[in-house]
Amino acid sequence: MPARNVERNSPRISARNLVRTSAAFALATSLAISPLATRITANADDQPLLGYSADNSRTERQWEEKLRAIPSTDNLRAYMQHLTAHPHNVGTPYDKEYAEWIAAKFKEFGLDTHIEQFDVLYPTPKERVVELVEGGPKFTAKLQEPALAQDPTSNQQNEQLPTYHAYSIDGDVTAPLVYVNYGIPEDYEQLDRMGVSVKGKIVIARYYHSWRGIKPKVAAEHGAVGCLIYSDPHEDGFVQGETFPQGAWRPKDGVQRGSVADMPFYAGDPLTPGVGATKDAKRLKVEESPTITKIPVLPISYGDAQPLLAALTGRVATGEWHGGLGQTYRIGPGPAKVHLKVKSNWDIKPVYDVIAKIPGSSAPDEWVIRGNHHDAWVNGAEDPISGMDAVIEEARAMGELLKQGWKPKRTIIFTAWDGEEPGLLGSTEYAEEHYDELRKHAVAYINSDTNGRGYLFIEGSHTLEKFTNEVSKDITDPETKLSAWKRDQLREIATAHSSEARQEARQRADLRIAALGSGSDYTAFLQHDGIASVNLGFGGEDGGGIYHSIYDDFYWYTHFSDTDFVYGRALAQAAGTMVMRLADADLLPFEFTNFSDTIQMYIKELKALATKSREDALERNRELEEGVYSATTDPKQPLAAPPAETVPTYLNFAPLDNAADTLSHSAAEYHKAYEHAIANGNTALASASLSEVNALLIESERKLLTAEGLPNRPWFKHQIYAPGFYTGYAVKTIPAVREAIELKQWKQADEAIEVVAKVLQSESDLINSAAAKLSAATSSH
């Protein structure tokens, strides 16, 4: 379940950031001419890696080169062929069999491996009906993806999970239909102005512009009794390109399955929030779970949606509301009346997490964790096996190096999660069950989910931004032979929306990484446990219209995606290098100037958002007084004026500004201490006792959490990153403040500013301690 239907945010920059950025750039340049660095800069590769002494850096580079030489495209192809031969969603025989197969592989590579089981609520379809009962020719939706002669696994109908939305409540409703565009909050504001109510109606929304689970949530909040979500060819079908099997895009009867549990409220098993779903765990009753939808919902293909949409009359949906079906779109309500029935088997099913360890030699209590999920909606070649493939090859490569004498300092844990698709089940239950020990020991969590051709996308904790930039400079892009970093930089220049953004892409020492919201297995590690996390994968060049359908299989992948698996190898190289470099570092490669620069950027965005909200309210009220709305509406297509708004009071950002200043000062102090340690010669980092500094660095992400969590959703504890309550996967940074501003809750926004300021203050305190300890530990050398 990667964030495929969310556009990746391109970070916005400002004049102020550019100033800060060039300061960071100058700092990086001064590092390069430190005495030690000049001595060994004959080859840029000889520049010590972040957190390494010069000698240990050279040794590390040798091991990393060996590591990157091992992953084999033949193996990646063979693993994928095996792991996609049958549908393997939760609760199926192949889900278990593949988990055992992956565990056997890890064992074969010499890793200490076991399977950890949890028991989770996992509904599967029992009855599904969508029919047009009035207002047009009688029509019953197929709700079935046909087998294709070319595609050898598409005919496994007895093993395929039917098309449905996991965690839709059961329901049997018949009501007039309303087309609600993407079904996001702005669309309902527009419907209000059109005078269209969805109360007592069934809505039909197209996919995109929010995570799918938001659509039934918002529909229910507006009084709808049922919800259909379909893949419109405008975003996901023939408008984008040739459809499968001739091309990569979604065919007429292709359906996107998916979870609709309210994961922005809490992730994982709906019955065991906050605790591992072990045999004896205390469970909510199904009807008590707050994350199951309030109204029944089903996904349909555009083949099934077309006759329903054609039977709508009423206002014509123009502009942004018009889809790609090549017919006039109308909003209704009715006369089309739809019968929607959803009934599931509400069973408890096992999930099988595969856990494999390489014990650390000198710091076994510090854990570097690497994972991808193994469960799929159906055969799942792209999602998840293209990512799982890389994890298996990384484990094999490290097993080889262990035999050659490599000894990682820290413990490495490879994981293959189950139950990611229905609700991040396996990873969340694991992160909840092992909460205390993970908070004590986990250094970082490195995630992938899917992989394809193109650019290396990296998202994650900004304390690791410099580190991930350093790694991506060592990865070769298979198509251009540039480094993955260079290709990313050139793409940023090509796609920048302003000259400032272009300048930043050219000059900033590090490319910005996007923040993590939700949508894959890092969620519980980052948002609930406070473990610095990174998500990565290649993509951006493949067409994709098979997401969560029966056509996401070996045939599709080997015809339309990374057909020769060279990007699978590049992913294994990139993630494997990250894991190895974190596991072997003298000093953990956390870095805080990029983090504090990012925080400054977020605060600037929040101020702009508050200002805009204020100005918009003033402008709207003024236009209401002037009669703008009543004068410009077409009486034959009337659009009601929006309601007047209360003009917000000014927010007090001073606590946040002060905390951010303190943070940037602490970040600079730590940087100075690090620079000093490097300048102190080769031995300082290698022989100093850095365990106390490393222990503080491990804590640095934990400090960004509060025990109380976010307002109204305490499971999400991170105060810098969270999935949006009304957007789903897409991240909201400094979420308590940002969402309060978006929801025009000014008092809450002011309170949240105080909370986040305290969090940043305690982060600064920790960074100061780390700087002091680093200076003390390295000055004696």
Ligand SMILES: [Zn+2]
């Ligand atoms: Zn996935």
